[in-house]
Amino acid sequence: MHIEDKDFIKLRDFIKSNFGVNLEKKRALIESRLTNSIAQSEFEGFHDYLEDVFMDKSGSKLDDLMTKLTTNYTYFMREETHYKFMVDTALPYWTSTIRDHDLRIWSAGCASGEEAYTIVMVLSEYFGNTKRSWDSTVLATDISTRVLDMARNGVYPQEHFEHLPKNWESKYFTKVGPEEYKVTEAMSKEVVFGQFNLMGNFSKFRKKFHIIFCRNVMIYFDVPTKAALAKRFHDALEVGGYLFIGLSETLSGISGDLQQIAPAIYRRVK
Numbered sequence: 001m002h003i004e005d006k007d008f009i010k011l012r013d014f015i016k017s018n019f020g021v022n023l024e025k026k027r028a029l030i031e032s033r034l035t036n037s038i039a040q041s042e043f044e045g046f047h048d049y050l051e052d053v054f055m056d057k058s059g060s061k062l063d064d065l066m067t068k069l070t071t072n073y074t075y076f077m078r079e080e081t082h083y084k085f086m087v088d089t090a091l092p093y094w095t096s097t098i099r100d101h102d103l104r105i106w107s108a109g110c111a112s113g114e115e116a117y118t119i120v121m122v123l124s125e126y127f128g129n130t131k132r133s134w135d136s137t138v139l140a141t142d143i144s145t146r147v148l149d150m151a152r153n154g155v156y157p158q159e160h161f162e163h164l165p166k167n168w169e170s171k172y173f174t175k176v177g178p179e180e181y182k183v184t185e186a187m188s189k190e191v192v193f194g195q196f197n198l199m200g201n202f203s204k205f206r207k208k209f210h211i212i213f214c215r216n217v218m219i220y221f222d223v224p225t226k227a228a229l230a231k232r233f234h235d236a237l238e239v240g241g242y243l244f245i246g247l248s249e250t251l252s253g254i255s256g257d258l259q260q261i262a263p264a265i266y267r268r269v270k
Contacts, residue, residue: 001035003027003046011050019143020199020229021070022222033068060145067144070220076114076121076156077163079215082244083122085262086211090242091126094210097240101133104209106236107140108198109217113151113191114160116140117183119213120190121164121172139209141196148193154183198229208238215264216246227254230266234258237268 003011011030012023023030034049043049053061077083094103103123107116116138123136142148158179161169173181198217212233218226230251233243243258243266245251251258251266258266 001031001038001045003031007046007050014054015066015069018199019066019197020225021066021220022225023069023220024222026069030069034065037068063145067146071111071144071147072216074111074114074216075160075163076118078114078118079247079264080163081247081263082213082215082265083118085265086119086122086242087126090211091123093240098210101135102207103134103136103211104207104238105136105138105211106205106209106213107138108196108212108214108233110140110142110148110151110193111144112147112156113140113154113193114156115213115215116151116191116193117154117172117187118164120187121168123190124172124187125168136190138191140191140193142193143195143197145195148195151191152188152193154188155180156182198232199225202232202236205236209236209241210238211242211244212237213244215244216249218245218249223254226251227256230255230258234268239268239270241268242266243268 008027008030015021015023034046038046038049041049043052053065056062105119107119110116119138123138124131127134127136140151142151155176156173158181161181169181172184172187174184176182198214214229214233218229221229234257237243245264245266247264249264251260255266257268257270259269261267
């Protein structure tokens, strides 16, 4: 199914203005991800579908559109080198520095929750019996309420566990179906999920973060938007704080006062 120029331009400009997502070179992606939904609906084509989305005052249809356009396949322990760095470097630094035992970690663009729950498992393994003396609840946000509902539900298919240590699977999940597992109640209490637009106002966060994960999100942004977001993340981090981005992403030339210290890992140095 083909999207006409005027509809593509309207969608492109609306999404860029409201969410910072750059669809300029994503025409084929738009057509591939939306064609089946449109074909199975009462709409004759993209024009009628988009008109319906823009007229929906509840925002639920726009949320569904954004979910289709921006959600990628993910799994537990994705880009494992980041978690190793977290255990070897970031957590030892912060646990020796933080005096009030308030460790603040943000999973920005958390999608269906695998990243946030992986962070919780890493923290549990790292702290062991001393974990209860730390406030280490993870904040996990996404623009899509649909994927946030999936994350809160915490039920995942077997294929998402391929990179997870086998004993973690039995320790942190309960089998609820032939090929499905649900996070334990204890683990679900370690994450606070909420909707947040990364183009929004960061001042809503009362305290700065020690670690921020924003991986495979900025692939949708153009350079000026990435630079502006990097500045927001810098300001949202404590001095010495770490920002993890996707291994296929870079802030080269636009990182400002964020210093790259490893592949896809940046640190606020001042």
